Amino acid sequence: MSAEAQQQQQRSGSRLVAVGTALPDKVLTNADFEVMMDTSDEWIRSRTGIAERRVGGTTTGLAVEAARRALERSGVAAESIGLVVTATQTPDDLCPSTAAGVQDALGLICAAFDLNAACAGFSYGLVVAHSMLLSGAATAALVVGVDRMTAATNYDDRSTAILFGDGAGAVVLTSEPDGDRGIRAWDTGTDGSHADILASPIRDGRITGVEMNGKVLFKHMVRYAVDSARAAVERAGLELDDVVAVLAHQANQRILDAVADRLGVDHDRVISIIEHTGNTSAASVPLALDAAVADGRVGPGDPILLLGFGGGLSWASTVAVWG
Ligand code: ACO
Numbered sequence: 001m002s003a004e005a006q007q008q009q010q011r012s013g014s015r016l017v018a019v020g021t022a023l024p025d026k027v028l029t030n031a032d033f034e035v036m037m038d039t040s041d042e043w044i045r046s047r048t049g050i051a052e053r054r055v056g057g058t059t060t061g062l063a064v065e066a067a068r069r070a071l072e073r074s075g076v077a078a079e080s081i082g083l084v085v086t087a088t089q090t091p092d093d094l095c096p097s098t099a100a101g102v103q104d105a106l107g108l109i110c111a112a113f114d115l116n117a118a119c120a121g122f123s124y125g126l127v128v129a130h131s132m133l134l135s136g137a138a139t140a141a142l143v144v145g146v147d148r149m150t151a152a153t154n155y156d157d158r159s160t161a162i163l164f165g166d167g168a169g170a171v172v173l174t175s176e177p178d179g180d181r182g183i184r185a186w187d188t189g190t191d192g193s194h195a196d197i198l199a200s201p202i203r204d205g206r207i208t209g210v211e212m213n214g215k216v217l218f219k220h221m222v223r224y225a226v227d228s229a230r231a232a233v234e235r236a237g238l239e240l241d242d243v244v245a246v247l248a249h250q251a252n253q254r255i256l257d258a259v260a261d262r263l264g265v266d267h268d269r270v271i272s273i274i275e276h277t278g279n280t281s282a283a284s285v286p287l288a289l290d291a292a293v294a295d296g297r298v299g300p301g302d303p304i305l306l307l308g309f310g311g312g313l314s315w316a317s318t319v320a321v322w323g
Pocket of ligand 1: 038039040043044047048119158159160162163198212213214215217218221250251252254255279281309310311
């Protein structure tokens with residue numbers, strides 16, 4: 001990135017005003033999996049940190065619920081929202097988009113579209129919405145991360161079936177180029193050469209489930225995530241010590257721990273919600289943010305790092321001052 005582009009990132013802010021989330025009511029525990037397949041609570045917890053996940057609902061229904069909560073909490077008028085970006089790899093339908101469903105359900109008058117960057121989707125959505133706000137395309141935006149991964153899970157494959165849950169999270173972004181809050185810098189990237197280690201194929205029109213070489217994926221993903229996080233923090237003119245919370249994709253606890261170790265930040269600053277949600281793909285970063293805001297670990301004026309990574313392989317990091 002050129003010095004000029006780096007300066008442009010640092011002085012350009014769009015505020016993250018509020019976050020809202022939605023989880024289905026139904027809980028699928030590790031004990032449920034012990035009945036369904038040859039596995040154990042001990043194996044799942046020790047390998048992934050997951051105890052239970054929420055399952056059910058529809059992608060659009062979860063997206064609408066999360067977006068509605070974020071909008072209510074933001075105090076921003078629905079008429080001011082000029083853009084909805086929804087990140088998902090599990091839409092209910094290919095068309096209309098999930099974002100169009102959010103626009104309609106909330107009665108918005110705005111542009112709306114979906115993007116797919118798998119588990120990095122919400123973080124990509126933040127960068128896209130931020131850039132569109134800066135371009136003048138809108139003055140306020142909703143960015144939603146939503147996935148119904150359990151609709152795309154192969155329950156005959158015990159090594160992946162136990163990982164996933166469903167959920168949604170959304171933030172309201174407002175344009176504020178000269179403020180001291182909001183997005184300060186970002187980093188995005190993709191390495192499309194690894195379809196053999198993580199894919200969710202469609203064969204003969206059917207979604208067949210996640211195919212993953214977990215050990216190899218672990219190695220690549222941690223490296224890309226850590227390099228991206230460091231780049232974004234540096235572009236923001238900050239040190240990792242300045243960041244009060246890392247809201248990273250909740251792939252599994254071992255990845256979160258490895259990211260913390262390699263970034264050199266305390267584990268308690270890398271927010272973990274995976275025990276009760278499982279891996280919710282594009283929803284996991286805003287779900288983690290909502291939890292950290294709710295319990296006071298992230299407050300107004302706090303610098304945070306939002307770090308998405310996943311299939312593609314794709315990754316996106318955003319450094320922002322919350323509130
Ligand atoms: N219960 C019990 N045993 C199991 C299970 C299960 N659910 N799944 C696999 N096993 C067994 C395997 O059969 C194998 O047995 P064997 O040694 O007798 O052949 C053994 O456990 C090891 O299997 P692996 O698939 O090699 O399991 P691994 O130790 O790699 O753990 C895991 C799997 C947790 C997914 C790990 O690879 C990992 O942490 N990978 C990181 C990637 C990741 O988490 N991706 C999430 C989705 S992608 C994303 O969000 C970016």
